[in-house]
Amino acid sequence: MTKIPVSRGVSKVEYAIRDLVLPATKLENQGHKIIKLNIGDPLAYPNFPTPPHMLNAYIEALNNQKNGYSPSYGIEPLRSAIANFEKNQKNGGWNCKSSDVYITSGVSEALLILFASFLFPDDKILTPGPFYPPYVSYPPIFQSTAIQYRLKEDDNWKIDFDDLKNKLDNNVKLLSIINPNNPTGSILEKNEILQLIEIVEDYPNCTIVSDEIYNKFNFTNEHISVASLSKKIPVITLNGISKGYFAPGWRIGYIAIHDPKNKLEYVRDGIEKLLRGRLSAPTPAQHGFLAALTESDQWREEYNKKLIKQRNYCVERINDINGLSVKKPKGAFYIFPKIEDNPYKNDKEFVLKFLEQEKVLLVHGSGFSKDYGKEHVRIVYLPDIKILEIAFDKLKSFMK
Ligand SMILES: Cc1ncc(COP(=O)(O)O)c(C=O)c1O
Incomplete structure (x- = not known):
């Protein structure tokens, strides 16, 4: 057969x-x-x-029958709490509004939605090498290619800027950063981020995707959100509940869009359409995340x-x-x-x-x-x- x-x-x-x-x-x-x-x-x-106050908020949501679909972009108090979190990051926040935040079923779904919204056939995404696998295996689903820029092991896995510059061209739609990094555990220094932004400024088609899902594991206190340092280039921050809030099975992540020059109007429209098309992220888990962001982090x-x-x-x-x-x-x-x-x-x-x-x-x-x-x-x-x-x-x- x-x-x-x-x-x-x-x-x-x-x-x-x-x-x-x-x-x-x-x-x-x-x-x-x-x-x-x-x-x-x-x-x-x-x-x-998973911390008990988060469990309690999730259970309370279940008991209060908050078991329906949520609004497609996420429940408003959570979007607003995330905007506050992005705005008030210790080493540099950015002017994030709740309307810049979209709740997804984990960063994994966010990646599929972003790639589907940004990538044309033959577009490229630059991703750090070593990489987190979906950054390389998802783009071909959209007939696009992931190209790795080298991280230098002998220099604490810092970005090899010569390699990055050689690989950047006008077909690179997305440049991804994983900070703190999986698998190396490195954290980008402020001067590296500034250098990266300066390089990308010469490529008007390029948006930075900054996966900051490990930002709560910032043992040297150096982590800075990439969006907080970008004055022109659009930066899309990805984060969620899986790592820093110890609840990966709840499947909640988010996309936060920093677009200082309003370049992403059409893409944002595409992202919103896809989010509406897939209905919503899990509702009770969003209440659990809300408790994580609004109650003590001690x-x-x-x-x-x-x-x-x-x-x-x-x-x-x-x-x-x-x-x-x-x-x-x-x-x-x-x-x-x-x-x-x-x-x-x-x-x-x-x-x-x-x-x-x-x-x-x-x-x-x-x-x-x-x-x-x-x-x-x-x-x-x-x-x-x-x-x-x-x-x-x-x-x-x-x-x-
Ligand atoms: C860098 C990175 N991004 C995203 C994810 C997946 O995140 P989520 O559980 O929110 O889909 C992982 C999981 O290991 C990861 O290491």
Whole structure:
């Protein structure tokens, strides 16, 4: 019987982080216990539960029958709370109005909506390499191409501006930044952002997309919103509840549009049409996010203290293992060590062998870029030090 082919765009979609779950599940089905350091889901570990005031607000919304569709752009009090949050960011806010904010089902949906609204066939999007996979695998769905600009590992994963300039042209519609970065944990310095904006100012077709979903994991206090520094270039900020508010299963994110020269009128119209077409983001979860933004954030201090301790532990353990090296990441909850001395064919085989022998699951760096991520592994440091200790003991013995 003739099989129906999957569309050309979707046939290219890859998501390395979850692809490795298949061999891990096979081992689990054979009765093995796997230590999973692969997925950036804070709720996968008992260490960081969703704060109770958020749960209460969600439950209250359910009990009060707030179970219908919400307005397509999101409930107004949440849009307004997000605008306040963007306006009052400690290191630099921007003049965000509630009408600039659109609530989506996670940043993942926001990306699809943005790409669908911006990209013509043969347009390009520049994305950092290493990259978060949807920035590379989604554009082909819209017959567009993602091109990576290099982050320099030997310079704390800063942007290689020569490489970026070589790759920018008038077909680049979007330039994406992930700040703090997944998978490297780097944070852009103010002068890097200013330099980037200055370069983009020569390209009138280009809009910056700044994914700031890890901005609450800003351990050196350097994080600055890109929108706050742009006077001409449109900047679209993406953020949500998945990481900084420990509720990824609620599927809430947002798009916030800073458009100082009113260049995005038509695109914004397209974004709004798509949002109306897909009806709404989950309603009760929006009430949960509202509580997160309007009630005290004091609980975060303890969470971040714990995370910093875990990060420092990982740096120490990694640099103590022959054949691995890493610099201290400044943010997010990932560490991306280099495999200096890989006895296997490549980083993916390294990860698979480590899984097979020691039952610990990491993600291979080439899943985040075959050019700029290979010969690395990404480790999530959300689990408790006791679990990390076991994992690193196993990694040390594996490297021997
Ligand atoms: C950089 C980045 N953006 C977006 C997402 C997904 O966000 P959401 O859960 O809001 O769809 C992730 C998840 O790991 C991420 O690392």
